[in-house]
Amino acid sequence: MTLLPEARQFKAILEYTYGLGVADLLPWDELKFVRSRRSQRLKHVKKGGRIFATIKEDGTLALSMNCMEYLYKTGKLEQFKVVASDIASEFVSKGGNLFCRHVVSAGREIRPGMDVPVTDKKGNLIATGKAVLPYRYMTVMKRGLAVKVRDAEQDTE
Numbered sequence: 001m002t003l004l005p006e007a008r009q010f011k012a013i014l015e016y017t018y019g020l021g022v023a024d025l026l027p028w029d030e031l032k033f034v035r036s037r038r039s040q041r042l043k044h045v046k047k048g049g050r051i052f053a054t055i056k057e058d059g060t061l062a063l064s065m066n067c068m069e070y071l072y073k074t075g076k077l078e079q080f081k082v083v084a085s086d087i088a089s090e091f092v093s094k095g096g097n098l099f100c101r102h103v104v105s106a107g108r109e110i111r112p113g114m115d116v117p118v119t120d121k122k123g124n125l126i127a128t129g130k131a132v133l134p135y136r137y138m139t140v141m142k143r144g145l146a147v148k149v150r151d152a153e154q155d156t157e
Contacts, residue, residue, distance in 0.1 A: 006033035065151040110135035
């Protein structure tokens, strides 16, 4: 499979952030790449007319729930996922933020500012959002925001 330069750039950012092979299950033929009109940098990745991912100016990613589902299916995001308690799972799946007191576990590779998958205790993907704290503080602290949810399971309909 030969990828366009934009696709290679997107794949490189994904694999740099989450590890080699994480982009293998993406539907590459369905993705459309949008460049900024002013700067010509890669700005959005769309699938079916909807935003699949956003590449921010600093090179980091903002992933939609749809994109995170593909990445999560690879099984290579275990060290990046945050597990929410049963009490918080329903709230988070509707788009609410995840607070430290409701974090059951957090992957060892989580760094502040990166997009992470949020799952329930059963391992079902319920949301995606930006990590606010490093992994070791998410489970230790009893107050404060752990993940600022960007897109959730029940928001995508």
